[in-house]
Amino acid sequence: MNKKRRILVTGAGGFLGKALVKTWAAKENAEVIALCHQQQKCFAFSENPQIKTGAVDLTSPTATTAFLSKNQPEILFHLAAVARLQAGQQDPEKAVKVNLIATIHLLQEASRHGLKKFIFVSSDLARDAKSVVGITKLLMERYLQLFAAASPHVVVFRMPNLYDFPGSVTEIFARQIAENKNLSITDERMARRFITKEEAVSYLLYLMENGKNHQIYSIKQEPVFIKDLALKMIAESGKNLKLKIIGARPGEKLYQASYSDEEAVAVGFHHLAQLKTEAPSLEKIFSCIRKLPVSNATRAVLQNHFKNLF
Template sequence: MRKLLVTGLRGFVGRHLKARLQMPTAGVWQLIEAQPHDLTDAATLDAWLAADCPDAVIHLAGQTFVPESFRDPARTLQVNLLGTLNLLQALKRRGFRGTFLYVSSGDVYGQVDQAHMPISEVLTPRPRNPYAVSKVSAELLCQQWSYAEPWRIMVARPFNHIGAGQSESFVISSMARQLVRVCHGLQPPRLEVGDIDVTRDFLDVRDVIEAYLLLLDKGGNGQVYNVCSGQERKVRDMIAEMARLAGVEVELVQDPARMRRAEQRRVVGSSDKLQRETGWKPGVHITDTLQSVLSDWAARESQ
């Protein structure tokens, strides 16, 4: 068994990754038990690494909410950029010589012309919010370390990923919760929405995790990989499909508070590089994904 350290295990993706590694088909990875740590406090990282030096690291933790990055850009940079530096330095002090996967975001590409879609890794990032700036900065830091250290360091750029347990601050989860509340008679049959006539490249969180695990084994040092479905889906259509699955008819009402500035109208990515180098392919059908989100909210609302 090889030892795997994962930051951000309490987050949306982290919880799914932990569950995946506890399955009988977990493979070669043994998860190093999480300890209280703060990316902005190097001493807590040293304490976490004191007992075990990992063979690989997946760095998930960070400030991930775009509106929060506008409210407090300094904190976002401190956590996402300097926190990553603190982690790299702590690993070096511990004698780490393994594989490091930095989880960035497809949001780093910013405003992309239709002529450049599907978006591939050769496209130069043009970040349009402080969160994306922090992610690009940390990517460059990791790539610099890949040249200087005897490690294998890769960057994953996941696009929109969804699934059970996601915060309602994200659109699909928010709509699912509202639909469940309509089903239970807890709110009128109307959904408050933002701009839902945009398209996004949605991928099930379970497929995202499989991509990360394959990258640990097969990814190339210093390389960047898109993690995405390669399919463009309109948010309005996703809501309609969830309403069908929930068995309700609803009115959609636009809420100005849900509108996000610097909005990209269309998004679709290319995962050709990831598939070519690792053999990964998305395996969860979008209907199964949406049903899992609805079922999760049904369970949460019944508690």
């Protein structure tokens, strides 16, 4: 009980990463390694002796291997990603390099270094994936399902949208309200599922203790219409602002439905549910890879990674 449990958080300088790192560091007998893409992203942790920081470009295999060898974590939370829909659409090669190729190498090194658990943060975009980010997240879910090494145990959390995440609709609406501008929404039918960053941290820490190997988890709750969210924020502001329809972006889905009982089973922790999934076939994986607007060389690298699992 007195042994310190050492976790590594990639993407630690991000909105959710900071919350996860600080929550874990506040626990007794806890150590945390905050891994950021750039060292200045980790300055928020500099005064806490429980938190060790490091800067590594995860797309560099040698740097990733050296960092794991030096720090020897027990559990890894992988949050680092190209996560925004538009960023993936604008640079598909980078999204594939970060979300798939670098993550696969990180997982392989985690196995080689004997880590006990690898918790991967996926996205609601992976469900019926249409965007580049959604497809890369779905493919990584499939890779983790098929990863057969004895360690680490791999667990996936398919993250809903986070309230007030930088670039999220709530953050954009708050800024527009502060500037006395009408609120821009893409479509009146647009609906999304939301949780707070505190809820997200609680789900991740629960899955660290209770998540089953090779399983994917998400939240069973109804989506919120973005129009209703915007009108509520306008009402709370007391300002006389209106809505402006700007149209959906490429790769963007209108409606994110909740999971039915046929799709997911509740695990008894708030709204958390385990998805009912089948083992993916190589044919379906290759079909998914072909949807990515990337070079033939990049596509071949991905195909080879997945071939090695069968």
